[in-house]
Amino acid sequence: MDSILLFYSFSIYCRWYLGTYCSHTFGANNSVISNTGLGNPIDFKAFMKIWLKVICVALLAYVAVSTFWYPLIPAGLQVNINKINPGENQFTLTGYNTHFVSEKENLQVFVAIDSTARYCGSILNVIDNNHVLVSVNLPDTLSSANIAFVANDNTDGYIIVEQPIKSEGFVLIPGYKEKSCKISVIQTDHKGFGYPYQPIIMETIRNLMWHVPMWFTMFVLMTISFIQSIKSLNSGGRADDNLDKFLDQKKLLISDTKAAMSASTGLVFCLLGLITGSVWARFAWGAWWTNDPQLNGAMVVFIVYVAYFILRNSTPDLEKRARLSSIFNIFAFVLMVVLLMVMPRFTEGLHPGKSGNPAFSQYDLDSSLRVVFYPAVLGFILLGYWLYRINLSIRNIEISNDENEY
Amino acid sequence: MKFQMMKMNIKQLILCAILAISSISSFAQSSGLEEFFYASGKIRVVIVVASIVMTGLLIYVFTLDRRLKKSTKKK
Numbered sequence: 001m002d003s004i005l006l007f008y009s010f011s012i013y014c015r016w017y018l019g020t021y022c023s024h025t026f027g028a029n030n031s032v033i034s035n036t037g038l039g040n041p042i043d044f045k046a047f048m049k050i051w052l053k054v055i056c057v058a059l060l061a062y063v064a065v066s067t068f069w070y071p072l073i074p075a076g077l078q079v080n081i082n083k084i085n086p087g088e089n090q091f092t093l094t095g096y097n098t099h100f101v102s103e104k105e106n107l108q109v110f111v112a113i114d115s116t117a118r119y120c121g122s123i124l125n126v127i128d129n130n131h132v133l134v135s136v137n138l139p140d141t142l143s144s145a146n147i148a149f150v151a152n153d154n155t156d157g158y159i160i161v162e163q164p165i166k167s168e169g170f171v172l173i174p175g176y177k178e179k180s181c182k183i184s185v186i187q188t189d190h191k192g193f194g195y196p197y198q199p200i201i202m203e204t205i206r207n208l209m210w211h212v213p214m215w216f217t218m219f220v221l222m223t224i225s226f227i228q229s230i231k232s233l234n235s236g237g238r239a240d241d242n243l244d245k246f247l248d249q250k251k252l253l254i255s256d257t258k259a260a261m262s263a264s265t266g267l268v269f270c271l272l273g274l275i276t277g278s279v280w281a282r283f284a285w286g287a288w289w290t291n292d293p294q295l296n297g298a299m300v301v302f303i304v305y306v307a308y309f310i311l312r313n314s315t316p317d318l319e320k321r322a323r324l325s326s327i328f329n330i331f332a333f334v335l336m337v338v339l340l341m342v343m344p345r346f347t348e349g350l351h352p353g354k355s356g357n358p359a360f361s362q363y364d365l366d367s368s369l370r371v372v373f374y375p376a377v378l379g380f381i382l383l384g385y386w387l388y389r390i391n392l393s394i395r396n397i398e399i400s401n402d403e404n405e406y
Numbered sequence: 407m408k409f410q411m412m413k414m415n416i417k418q419l420i421l422c423a424i425l426a427i428s429s430i431s432s433f434a435q436s437s438g439l440e441e442f443f444y445a446s447g448k449i450r451v452v453i454v455v456a457s458i459v460m461t462g463l464l465i466y467v468f469t470l471d472r473r474l475k476k477s478t479k480k481k
Contacts, residue, residue: 067452092446203447210459272459276464283440283448391470394473
C-alpha cells in the first residue's frame with residue numbers, strides 16, 4: 001500500500017518537474033503543444049496563459065467591430081412646427097435612421113392626444129428616408145393638451161416625437177370622448193439589432209464600450225495593487241533568524257514591486273478614462289470638464305496615485321520605500337472606492353449613476369448594449385492584466401540589472 | 407549628452423502638447439469644431455474616443471518596449 005502511494009506521488013512529482021522543465025526551456029507555448037496530457041496542473045496553467053490572451057484579443061476585436069457595426073434603432077427627432085391649431089396642420093416629421101421611403105406603402109403618421117386618442121394625418125410627400133410631409137385635421141375640442149407626433153411602419157415600429165408644442169384655439173374638456181382613427185400597422189418595435197437612441201447622446205452611446213471599461217480595468221489593477229501591498233506589509237519583521245529575515249525582506253520587496261507595477265498600469269487606464277471622458281463630455285454636455293463629483297473624484301484619484309509614485313521615488317532605502325508606499329497605497333485604494341463608488345451616489349451631477357444606481361443603470365434596460373459592453377469590460381480587464389504582467393517582468397529584469405551593478 | 411538631448415525632446419514634446427491642446431480649445435470656441443463633430447449623429451466623437459484609447463495603449467506598449475530594450479542592452 002505504502003509503495004503504491006510512494007510510486008504514485010513520485011510519478012506526479014516527475015510529471016510536475018517535466019512540466020516546469022518544458023515550460024522553462026521551450027516557453028509556455030511549446031509545452032502545451034508537446035505535452036497535452038490531462039490532469040497536469042502545469043499544463044493547465046500554460047494553457048490558461050495562452051488562452052486568456054487569445055480570448056482577450058478575440059473579445060477586443062469583437063468589441064472594436066461591433067461598436068461601429070450596428071446602427072442606432074430608429075427614433076423621432078422633431079417636427080418643424082411649434083404650435084397646432086384647429087383645422088388643418090401641415091408639418092414635416094424628421095426621424096433618425098428611419099426607412100420612410102422603402103416603407104412608403106405602410107407608413108402612417110398621426111397625432112396622439114394623451115395616449116388615448118389619435119388623429120391620423122394624410123401623407124403629402126415622403127421627402128427621403130428621414131423626412132415626411134404630413135397634414136392633419138384636428139377638431140375644435142380636445143380632451144388634453146398633451147400631444148405627441150407618432151409615425152409607424154413595419155420596419156421601424158413606433159417613432160415618437162415628444163417636443164413642447166403650443167395648442168392654440170382649442171376647447172379642452174377633460175374626459176371628452178374623442179373619435180380615434182384606425183391604424184392598419186401593428187408593428188410596435190424596430191426589427192433587428194441596434195443600440196438605443198438617446199436625444200443628446202445620439203451615436204456617442206457607443207463610447208460606453210471604450211470609456212467605461214477603462215475604469216473597470218483600473219479598478220481591477222488597483223485591487224491587485226492593494227492586495228499586494230497588504231501582502232508586502234504582512235511579510236517581514238516576524239522572523240527570528242537571519243535567513244528567514246532575508247527571505248521575508250525578499251518577499252516584501254517582491255510584493256511591493258508587484259503592487260507598484262500594477263498601480264502604474266492602472267494609472268495608464270485611469271488617464272485614458274479621464275481623456276476619453278473629457279472628450280465625451282465636450283460633445284454631450286458642452287464642456288471639457290464640469291464640476292461633477294464623479295469627474296472631480298476621478299481626478300483626485302489620479303493625482304493620489306501619481307503621489308504614490310512620487311513618494312516611492314523620494315525614498316532611497318528599498319525596505320522603507322516598500323513599507324511607506326504600501327501604507328499609502330492602502331489609503332489610496334480606500335479613497336478611490338469612496339470617491340468613485342460611494343460619493344457620487346449621494347450627490348447631484350451630470351454623470352450617469354446618481355442616487356443609488358450603478359454607473360450605467362440608465363442604459364441597463366437595453367440588452368443590446370450589454371451584449372457588447374460586458375465583453376468589452378472583460379477584454380479590457382484581460383488586456384490590463386496582460387500589460388501588468390509584461391510591465392512586472394520588465395521591472396524584474398531592471399531590478400536584477402541594478403543588483404548586478406553593485 | 408544623449409541624456410540632455412532626450413530631456414530637450416521631452417520638454418519640446420510637452421510644449422507641443424500644451425500648444426496643441428490650447429489650439430484645440432481656441433478652435434472649440436468657434437463653431438467649426440462643433441459643426442464637424444455634430445455631423446451625422448456625433449459618430450466622429452466615437453471614432454476620436456476609440457482612437458484615443460488605441461493610441462494611448464500603443465504608446466504605453468512602446469514605452470514598455472523601450473524599457474525592455476534598454477534593460478537587455480545593459481547585460
